Amino acid sequence: MKISTYQKKEKEYLTNSEKETFLLAKEIAKDFKGKEVVFLIGELGAGKTVFAKGIAAGLGLKDIHQVCSPSYTIINIYEAKYPIFHIDLYRLGKNAEILDLGWEDYLGQGIIVVEWAEKIKFNLDAIRVVFHMVKKDQRKITVCFY
Numbered sequence: 001m002k003i004s005t006y007q008k009k010e011k012e013y014l015t016n017s018e019k020e021t022f023l024l025a026k027e028i029a030k031d032f033k034g035k036e037v038v039f040l041i042g043e044l045g046a047g048k049t050v051f052a053k054g055i056a057a058g059l060g061l062k063d064i065h066q067v068c069s070p071s072y073t074i075i076n077i078y079e080a081k082y083p084i085f086h087i088d089l090y091r092l093g094k095n096a097e098i099l100d101l102g103w104e105d106y107l108g109q110g111i112i113v114v115e116w117a118e119k120i121k122f123n124l125d126a127i128r129v130v131f132h133m134v135k136k137d138q139r140k141i142t143v144c145f146y
């Protein structure tokens, strides 16, 4: 008997350098269909922006140097195979401010990549990427697909 049609797929990775994290994200992004939402969850310096760069590279963005934490601008948009909306919630406190970002303009229009996504208190289907700093150059990265 099939109990549930919903099967959560979770994978755990250990990376030993910035480059390995970049390449991991690049590989994962190659399978993206165009409307994925990616939540990046982890402390300062955990590797969220490195992962965002890898996603952009996997989607064929030529100049990945444009990819940086949009901490002040809140959102950066890159033109790759699909538009990439790179959002950083670090400076946003209240859920109301986050809701106000105009998600309806981005959802379904491209790939949405969110740093500090743990601040989102409303329901959004997303691939959740959680970073744990093991030691200086080592990160445990759990990727949970929905």
Ligand SMILES: Nc1ncnc2c1ncn2[C@@H]1O[C@H](COP(=O)(O)OP(=O)(O)OP(=O)(O)O)[C@@H](O)[C@H]1O
Pocket (backbone or CB within 6 Å): 015, 016, 017, 018, 019, 020, 021, 022, 042, 043, 044, 045, 046, 047, 048, 049, 050, 051, 069, 115, 136, 137, 138, 139
């Ligand atoms: N295995 C690793 N994976 C990713 N980054 C690593 C790794 N080892 C060391 N680093 C270093 O950790 C830092 C990660 O920086 P990054 O800007 O991606 O963090 P962040 O999570 O986006 O931080 P912030 O919250 O400030 O935006 C970089 O300096 C990178 O070189």
Ligand SMILES: [Mg+2]
Pocket (backbone or CB within 6 Å): 048, 049, 068, 069, 115
């Ligand atoms: Mg960052």
